[in-house]
Amino acid sequence: NAGVTQTPKFQVLKTGQSMTLQCAQDMNHNSMYWYRQDPGMGLRLIYYSASEGTTDKGEVPNGYNVSRLNKREFSLRLESAAPSQTSVYFCASSDRDRVPGNTIYFGEGSWLTVV
Amino acid sequence: KNQVEQSPQSLIILEGKNCTLQCNYTVSPFSNLRWYKQDTGRGPVSLTIMTFSENTKSNGRYTATLDADTKQSSLHITASQLSDSASYICVVRVMDSSYKLIFGSGTRLLVRP
Numbered sequence: 001n002a003g004v005t006q007t008p009k010f011q012v013l014k015t016g017q018s019m020t021l022q023c024a025q026d027m028n029h030n031s032m033y034w035y036r037q038d039p040g041m042g043l044r045l046i047y048y049s050a051s052e053g054t055t056d057k058g059e060v061p062n063g064y065n066v067s068r069l070n071k072r073e074f075s076l077r078l079e080s081a082a083p084s085q086t087s088v089y090f091c092a093s094s095d096r097d098r099v100p101g102n103t104i105y106f107g108e109g110s111w112l113t114v115v
Numbered sequence: 116k117n118q119v120e121q122s123p124q125s126l127i128i129l130e131g132k133n134c135t136l137q138c139n140y141t142v143s144p145f146s147n148l149r150w151y152k153q154d155t156g157r158g159p160v161s162l163t164i165m166t167f168s169e170n171t172k173s174n175g176r177y178t179a180t181l182d183a184d185t186k187q188s189s190l191h192i193t194a195s196q197l198s199d200s201a202s203y204i205c206v207v208r209v210m211d212s213s214y215k216l217i218f219g220s221g222t223r224l225l226v227r228p
Contacts, residue, residue, distance in 0.1 A: 004158070042119065042204070042217070043216075045215070101166065103161055104216075106160070109158055
């Protein structure tokens, strides 16, 4: 049981390049999320998906797109990377989105540097 | 504005000692408060979740308290171990249609032998 798996772990991009961060969960969760974590700041929600086939913008969606490929997989795409997108990205999932006490499980993170 | 502030930003203690981390929040309407542990280079892992009516919740050597009147929470670590070295993140959930989570920036704890 791997939980939430993200790839790649580390990536260096040049400004303007595109890339996709992959995320998969094996807990049969309906809800999945993408967060970014910057130094001195709390995690901020980029996009989330309450169920297969649905996606919604979070707090900082600009410059990103997402795809909920199926119930297991939720990918995050940077179409034209900018230095401001240098960050650590976390994928997460939960079994119940609209339940106050739900437990959210995080992946190990993806370190992205845009030069 | 919904905010979660944590103090101190960083803390160094000796192995075996106790410590207390603080969290103040201005989140409304309040749903619940969570503490996460984040090891260096890893994702956050849930320690506790407390609702409005819960004052104290324990998870092994970790004890979280919540004062909903003053909007303060603390995380007390007893008999610290080297493996407690990590960042501890306070998170508050908003009780509205967004169910949004507001994350604090964390307290970085270093336990020295």
